[in-house]
Amino acid sequence: xxxxxxxxxxxxxxxxxxxxxxxxxxxxxxxxxxxxxxxxxxxxxxxxxxxxxxxxxxxxxxxxxxxxxxxxxxxxxxxxxxxxxxxxxxxxxxxxxxxxxxxxxxxxxxxxxxxxxxxxxxxxxxxxxxxxxxxxxxxxxxx
Amino acid sequence: xxxxxxxxxxxxxxxxxxxxxxxxxxxxxxxxxxxxxxxxxxxxxxxxxxxxxxxxxxxxxxxxxxxxxxxxxxxxxxxxxxxxxxxxxxxxxxxxxxxxxxxxxxxxxxxxxxx
Numbered sequence: 001x002x003x004x005x006x007x008x009x010x011x012x013x014x015x016x017x018x019x020x021x022x023x024x025x026x027x028x029x030x031x032x033x034x035x036x037x038x039x040x041x042x043x044x045x046x047x048x049x050x051x052x053x054x055x056x057x058x059x060x061x062x063x064x065x066x067x068x069x070x071x072x073x074x075x076x077x078x079x080x081x082x083x084x085x086x087x088x089x090x091x092x093x094x095x096x097x098x099x100x101x102x103x104x105x106x107x108x109x110x111x112x113x114x115x116x117x118x119x120x121x122x123x124x125x126x127x128x129x130x131x132x133x134x135x136x137x138x139x140x141x142x143x
Numbered sequence: 144x145x146x147x148x149x150x151x152x153x154x155x156x157x158x159x160x161x162x163x164x165x166x167x168x169x170x171x172x173x174x175x176x177x178x179x180x181x182x183x184x185x186x187x188x189x190x191x192x193x194x195x196x197x198x199x200x201x202x203x204x205x206x207x208x209x210x211x212x213x214x215x216x217x218x219x220x221x222x223x224x225x226x227x228x229x230x231x232x233x234x235x236x237x238x239x240x241x242x243x244x245x246x247x248x249x250x251x252x253x254x255x256x257x258x
Binding site (some may be wrong): 053091 | 144145146147148150166167168169170171172174177178179180181182183184185186189196197199200202203224225228229230232234235236242246247248249250251252253
């Protein structure tokens with residue numbers, strides 16, 4: 001037996017045909033993760049680093065009638081290091097945007113709210129209010 | 144549950160044999176409407192027998208350009224399949240265990256499902 005067949009030693013049956021769904025289909029890595037998120041004015045506010053799903057039994061058997069989880073929030077956080085070295089940041093380090101604030105999913109993800117109302121933009125607001133505004137001319141657009 | 148806890152997990156059948164690695168999760172917007180969009184319900188996981196990577200999804204559509212990249216990536220993900228949520232018996236930090244008699248469904252995206 002070869003090394004590869006030891007790792008993946010289950011027989012490979014023929015696949016059942018692909019399914020047609022009533023709603024829009026989203027493959028997480030293909031259609032959501034790393035996509036740009038724009039607020040209602042088209043201003044970039046974050047990218048999608050991860051997804052939070054509704055609770056399901058984890059680390060224990062899943063009863064057969066357990067309803068499928070749904071996406072509760074899109075997450076943004078400090079994932080550069082964990083993408084290089086593995087793992088993920090602690091759940092508390094993520095900024096969350098609730099699924100019900102998303103207005104449209106296309107090439108980018110469009111929110112139905114202003115970015116200034118989101119926790120994920122607090123650094124930008126802090127820099128604007130505490131640093132930029134104290135620079136002469138920092139209170140108005142460039143002329 | 145954070146999705147990345149499941150991505151790249153080893154997938155085992157009910158007898159403990161490895162059948163692949165979770166490379167993606169498929170959702171469909173057909174749940175209860177909350178806000179502008181319906182809830183995104185987890186349909187299941189896409190499993191690749193050969194790799195834990197996922198890039199451009201060539202194994203899920205029939206685009207053939209650029210030809211060399213398409214052929215290489217499609218070959219890399221040969222044998223990939225979709226397994227339904229109903230066929231998941233257990234999730235933990237490093238592996239996903241399937242129920243006896245689980246179904247292997249083509250992961251192809253049909254028509255308007257592709258973007």
